[in-house]
Amino acid sequence: MSFITPYFTLPKFTYYKPDSISEALSLLKQHNGKARVLAGGVMLVNMMKERIALPEYVIDLKGIRELKGINVTESGVEIGSTVTASELQQSDIIKKFCQPLAKAASYMGDKILQNSVTIGGNISIGMPSTDGLPALMSMGALLEVRSADSARMLPSSDLVVNIGRTNLRSDEMITKIIVPNAAESRGTYVKFLNASEIAIATVAVSLMLVQKKLRIVVGAISAKPYYFDESSIGWRWDENIKENIKTVADAIGSNLKPISDAVAGSEYRREVSKILVARALKELFGGT
Amino acid sequence: MRTIAITVNGISREVTIEENELLLNVLRDKLGVTSVKAACWRGECGLCTVLLNGLPVKSCMTLAVEAEGKEVVTAEGLYTDERARKLQESFVEHGAMQCGFCTPAFVVTSHYVLSKNPEIDGDDLKKELSGVICRCGTYYQIYDAVMDARKHYRDKNI
Numbered sequence A: 001m002s003f004i005t006p007y008f009t010l011p012k013f014t015y016y017k018p019d020s021i022s023e024a025l026s027l028l029k030q031h032n033g034k035a036r037v038l039a040g041g042v043m044l045v046n047m048m049k050e051r052i053a054l055p056e057y058v059i060d061l062k063g064i065r066e067l068k069g070i071n072v073t074e075s076g077v078e079i080g081s082t083v084t085a086s087e088l089q090q091s092d093i094i095k096k097f098c099q100p101l102a103k104a105a106s107y108m109g110d111k112i113l114q115n116s117v118t119i120g121g122n123i124s125i126g127m128p129s130t131d132g133l134p135a136l137m138s139m140g141a142l143l144e145v146r147s148a149d150s151a152r153m154l155p156s157s158d159l160v161v162n163i164g165r166t167n168l169r170s171d172e173m174i175t176k177i178i179v180p181n182a183a184e185s186r187g188t189y190v191k192f193l194n195a196s197e198i199a200i201a202t203v204a205v206s207l208m209l210v211q212k213k214l215r216i217v218v219g220a221i222s223a224k225p226y227y228f229d230e231s232s233i234g235w236r237w238d239e240n241i242k243e244n245i246k247t248v249a250d251a252i253g254s255n256l257k258p259i260s261d262a263v264a265g266s267e268y269r270r271e272v273s274k275i276l277v278a279r280a281l282k283e284l285f286g287g288t
Numbered sequence B: 001m002r003t004i005a006i007t008v009n010g011i012s013r014e015v016t017i018e019e020n021e022l023l024l025n026v027l028r029d030k031l032g033v034t035s036v037k038a039a040c041w042r043g044e045c046g047l048c049t050v051l052l053n054g055l056p057v058k059s060c061m062t063l064a065v066e067a068e069g070k071e072v073v074t075a076e077g078l079y080t081d082e083r084a085r086k087l088q089e090s091f092v093e094h095g096a097m098q099c100g101f102c103t104p105a106f107v108v109t110s111h112y113v114l115s116k117n118p119e120i121d122g123d124d125l126k127k128e129l130s131g132v133i134c135r136c137g138t139y140y141q142i143y144d145a146v147m148d149a150r151k152h153y154r155d156k157n158i
């Protein structure tokens, strides 16, 4: 069996498998612009098959232990960027403190791919289909972004600029995800797929139990997810939420400008988004 | 070019590969493990599923170098496992195949699923198996075969 068409083969590259973050970062710096990091490979390997990505150097992050952990620290829950979708779903910490993320992870590809898909890879390609990003944004997550010479904290809501474009420089990578005050939050994630499993809309909701702050993120309907909190929807969380679910959903719906394409029209995406917002709120607070 | 060591179905093998070769191609073309099939080459059909260090992965999405020093198990390698043999018999009894092209991947995947949780059923089981596609549409029979084989995975004497 030998296929010669590009689809079945990968372009030539040099492969590195560093075992520390600093080694990976110095390789990224040395080959700046010509190297790509490989985590689960689900996006990168396909992009290379289709010759959309043609890195001369591939830096495999799977040998780096520091990128693997899920820990509760003083700053919140810290998640290494190469933690897989399966690991997220199995983790007691994530199930307890990061409910939107645990649920979003169950949508990242099928059950087999979930053993490969990583949270870092899922968000850093900058595709609207990401499940991880809306979940992280609803939880107010911060991304630790490092290069060989710098380190910064990037709010997850500032990651994506446009389809396929992010605020990461070519010598940078996401090393860690930090969910602040995770212990005081509660949330969920709902998604609507069409028959061929293309996301029409996704909705992530998180509520900070202590300060009673509600955050709602609508994803998959535009280049980057829409983020709403109390100031943007002009509505405060109160015990009467059950009666106000429709009002909130309508307020959010009127603020969306979904794309129109062959999969669905803009108005349809807006209606679906409203229904999903209502569904997510009902799941969290009950009511009709 | 580099030579890597991989344990394939319990046997340590050394194989010379290019860094841009897929695990799928190396298994089939260089190591002769032909139960690993391919149809889509892009992670969708699941026919190329193998166990890599015990976890199901799609070998068309995995570089062969990534498997260096690791253990690969395919349908051939399940022959030494009594429970997996019974699972395969269950596929036959239930007629859980038409052309059979997807069978190795379903056997490998359901072996993993049942080893993890022999009580699984209903939608959970369907979801677990959803990463593999059967173009002949024998899903009902596959579901029945796996449900029926659960008893062997519960049996502590095997």
Ligand code: FES
Pocket: B037, B038, B039, B040, B041, B042, B043, B044, B045, B046, B047, B048, B049, B058, B059, B060, B061
């Ligand atoms: S050939 Fe690997 S998933 Fe289809």
Ligand code: FES
Pocket: B096, B097, B098, B099, B100, B101, B102, B103, B133, B134, B135, B136, B137, B138
């Ligand atoms: S039996 Fe033909 S693909 Fe499943």
